Amino acid sequence: MSRRKKKQHHEEHMDESWLLPYADLLTLLLALFIVLFAMSSVDAQKFQKLSKAFNDVFTGGTGVLEFPSPMPEGQMQSTDAVSDKPSEEPEEYAALDKLEKEQLKQAADQEELAALQEKVDAFIENKNLAEKLETSLTTEGLLVSIRDNVLFSSGSADVRTEDLKIATEIAELLVMDPPRNIIISGHTDNVPIRNSSFESNWELSVMRAVNFMKIILHNEKLDPRWFSAKGFGEFQPVSDNKIKEGRAKNRRVEILILPRAGNQP
Known part of the structure; x- marks a missing residue:
C-alpha cells in the first residue's frame, strides 16, 4: 500500500527543466536593457567596454552585444585621446581663458595709451610747452600735468583768456573713439591762500579743476559722462614745498586718462 502511494506522488511531480531557458531569457533581457541604457548616453568608450564584457560572458556564436559603434571610428578615437588627458574642472579652463583675455586687453590698452602719450608729447613740443606740461604713463593710466601758471593767475580759479586756446587744443587731444574715463584734479602748494574768494587751498584746487x-x-565731441573733477589742495605734492621751484611744480592741474577695462560710465 505504501509503495503505490509513493509511486503516484512521483508521477504527479512537475518537470522543472523549463527554468533554465527561462533564466537565460531573463538574463538576455536584462543585458539588452543595460545596453539600451548605455547607448542613451552615447559614450563610445564605455559602450565598447560594456559590449566586450558581456560578449565574454555569453560565449558561443555571435555575441548579443556585437553591435557597430554608435559613433564614427575617427570620432571615437578622438574621444579616447581626450579621455587620456588629465581631467580638469571646466571652471579652471574658463578662469584661465578669462585671465588670458584680460591680460591681452590690458596689453592692447597700454599700447593705445602709449600712442596717445606720443600724440600729447608732440603737441607739447610743437607749442614749446616742455617746461610747463609733461606726461607719464603709469598703471593708473596716462597722466598729463599742467603747471598752474599755464592756465591761471596766482590765487585765481578762472582760466586766463590768453590760455583758452591751449585748453581748447588740449580738449581736442582728449577726443577718443571709444572714449575713456578722464579725471581732472587740482593741486596747490602749502602756502595758505589770502583772498576773499577761497577759504583754503582745497577750495581753490577744486574750483580750478572744475x-x-x-x-x-x-x-x-566730448561726452560729459566720462569726466569728473577732484581737488586735493596741498596734500599730494610732487616736489618739496620748502623751495620756490618745488612749490611751482606742486601748483598744477592734472588730467588722468584711465584704462578702459572696468571703467564704464
Whole structure:
C-alpha cells in the first residue's frame, strides 16, 4: 500500500527543466536593457567596454552585444585621446581663458595709451610747452600735468583768456573713439591762500579743476559722462614745498586718462 502511494506522488511531480531557458531569457533581457541604457548616453568608450564584457560572458556564436559603434571610428578615437588627458574642472579652463583675455586687453590698452602719450608729447613740443606740461604713463593710466601758471593767475580759479586756446587744443587731444574715463584734479602748494574768494587751498584746487573741465567740455565731441573733477589742495605734492621751484611744480592741474577695462560710465 505504501509503495503505490509513493509511486503516484512521483508521477504527479512537475518537470522543472523549463527554468533554465527561462533564466537565460531573463538574463538576455536584462543585458539588452543595460545596453539600451548605455547607448542613451552615447559614450563610445564605455559602450565598447560594456559590449566586450558581456560578449565574454555569453560565449558561443555571435555575441548579443556585437553591435557597430554608435559613433564614427575617427570620432571615437578622438574621444579616447581626450579621455587620456588629465581631467580638469571646466571652471579652471574658463578662469584661465578669462585671465588670458584680460591680460591681452590690458596689453592692447597700454599700447593705445602709449600712442596717445606720443600724440600729447608732440603737441607739447610743437607749442614749446616742455617746461610747463609733461606726461607719464603709469598703471593708473596716462597722466598729463599742467603747471598752474599755464592756465591761471596766482590765487585765481578762472582760466586766463590768453590760455583758452591751449585748453581748447588740449580738449581736442582728449577726443577718443571709444572714449575713456578722464579725471581732472587740482593741486596747490602749502602756502595758505589770502583772498576773499577761497577759504583754503582745497577750495581753490577744486574750483580750478572744475573750471578747467568746463573749458574742456566746450568741445562737443566730448561726452560729459566720462569726466569728473577732484581737488586735493596741498596734500599730494610732487616736489618739496620748502623751495620756490618745488612749490611751482606742486601748483598744477592734472588730467588722468584711465584704462578702459572696468571703467564704464
